Amino acid sequence: MSRSAHPAGPRHADVLTEGHYSAPAADLNVLDEKVWSRTVTRDTDGALTVGGITVARLAEEFGTPAYFLDESDFRARCRAWSDAFGPDADVFYAGKAFLSRAVVRWLKEEGLNLDVCSGGELTTALDAGMPAERIAFHGNNKTVAEIERAVEAGIGRIVLDSFQEIVRVAHIAQRHGVRQRVQIRVTVGVEAHTHEFIATAHEDQKFGIALADGQAAEAVRRALSLDGLDLIGVHSHIGSQIFDMAGFEVSARRVVQLLAEIRDEHGVELPEIDLGGGLGIAYTSEDDPREPHEIAKALSDIVTRECESAKLRTPRISVEPGRAIVGPTAFTLYEVGTIKPLEGLRTYVSVDGGMSDNIRTALYDAEYSVALVSRTSDAEPMLVRVVGKHCESGDIVVKDAFLPADLAPGDLIAVPATGAYCRSMASNYNHALRPPVVAVRDGEARVIVRRETEEDLLRLDVG
Numbered sequence: 001m002s003r004s005a006h007p008a009g010p011r012h013a014d015v016l017t018e019g020h021y022s023a024p025a026a027d028l029n030v031l032d033e034k035v036w037s038r039t040v041t042r043d044t045d046g047a048l049t050v051g052g053i054t055v056a057r058l059a060e061e062f063g064t065p066a067y068f069l070d071e072s073d074f075r076a077r078c079r080a081w082s083d084a085f086g087p088d089a090d091v092f093y094a095g096k097a098f099l100s101r102a103v104v105r106w107l108k109e110e111g112l113n114l115d116v117c118s119g120g121e122l123t124t125a126l127d128a129g130m131p132a133e134r135i136a137f138h139g140n141n142k143t144v145a146e147i148e149r150a151v152e153a154g155i156g157r158i159v160l161d162s163f164q165e166i167v168r169v170a171h172i173a174q175r176h177g178v179r180q181r182v183q184i185r186v187t188v189g190v191e192a193h194t195h196e197f198i199a200t201a202h203e204d205q206k207f208g209i210a211l212a213d214g215q216a217a218e219a220v221r222r223a224l225s226l227d228g229l230d231l232i233g234v235h236s237h238i239g240s241q242i243f244d245m246a247g248f249e250v251s252a253r254r255v256v257q258l259l260a261e262i263r264d265e266h267g268v269e270l271p272e273i274d275l276g277g278g279l280g281i282a283y284t285s286e287d288d289p290r291e292p293h294e295i296a297k298a299l300s301d302i303v304t305r306e307c308e309s310a311k312l313r314t315p316r317i318s319v320e321p322g323r324a325i326v327g328p329t330a331f332t333l334y335e336v337g338t339i340k341p342l343e344g345l346r347t348y349v350s351v352d353g354g355m356s357d358n359i360r361t362a363l364y365d366a367e368y369s370v371a372l373v374s375r376t377s378d379a380e381p382m383l384v385r386v387v388g389k390h391c392e393s394g395d396i397v398v399k400d401a402f403l404p405a406d407l408a409p410g411d412l413i414a415v416p417a418t419g420a421y422c423r424s425m426a427s428n429y430n431h432a433l434r435p436p437v438v439a440v441r442d443g444e445a446r447v448i449v450r451r452e453t454e455e456d457l458l459r460l461d462v463g
Ligand code: LLP
Pocket: 094, 096, 097, 115, 138, 237, 239, 240, 241, 276, 277, 278, 279, 320, 321, 322, 323, 324, 360, 364, 420, 421, 425
């Protein structure tokens, strides 16, 4: 396609007069390492490379849209988490963020455990050789068939999420002649949001069993009374894309209080607590995520302190980061198709994907960054909205960003930090074909999840 300059859209200066947007802080050609995976750089021609391969080659070989996952970054992040927490804690990667058989093998090799939340994720994990004892099973409504399969496989732990499930899992375990290791998921009264947390008096959500009204203590009573269950601990997950450690500290404190109450009532010191996932990542240059070692220190300090004051043995801590491991390791590569300048407003840049490969912007008003990656440009910045090709005006990939004003159809643009909850939440809306995930490492690229084809669509449509 032609790379000729497109008639420039409204410049940021026009929009600035409305007072809504400030000019981009940095040179658009500079890739902020906060939002790009570790091996991403620009080559001497200005094209983005990942794992030593340029995007032009990747686009030619694998097409667009596509997710490119920086394997060595993924592995480095796994190691950073497990080193930060050390041998006395366990890191469970939350598979819901993105799971494939290759990912399972990397996790296994890097010594991480895995949290699954469906029969499909469990099958993927087991098929790729993750030892069952290193898997935790979550979910507020696991089916009987899923529980059976997990128990039969010898799964490491099932996180009980309701009173019904306590009984269900106990019966199934008994039928199989085993004592299933379980944790109870409690809701601690901390509702976490991005950049903030709000302590709530009541729990108004589907997950977990409330601490506040004594429900959690009752769940513990029941679990301890059932032969099929081996209650190893308590679990708390407070939310997602959280930067402030204060919410985790409140959660840890309340979970430790519960352990102390259990000790006082039953004479049992439960050996483990799981503080869930939810640690935030940088989607834009404005975000400042914590490093794993800071998170590990903050959590272990608070648990140790609280246990000392309650005269409890410090339990083994586990955590379940999903986004913080895989999120920063991938970007989505798109080709620009059409460009629509709206005088005094913004320029709409349409790409060959959209809400079918990234629903997060439409669903959560999520913010993303974007860069022109097939070349550099000295053109002025223009305010853009990157939109998809779907029949819906809410089909927005990046709501507000700046791209060079000479952007043209055929240019490649990339959205960083799309490793988590993009492919895993992708859809076939408008019969879109879900993009492939390509792992890139040391000059080699290989498809780990292939692109869907129209035959795939027709195969499901049985007439
Ligand atoms: N553990 C439990 C029990 C969870 O429910 C979750 C996420 C995690 C761990 C991992 O959280 P992470 O570290 O990845 O934030 N689709 C949403 C996120 C939903 C998260 C659901 N549970 C998004 O795209 O932001």
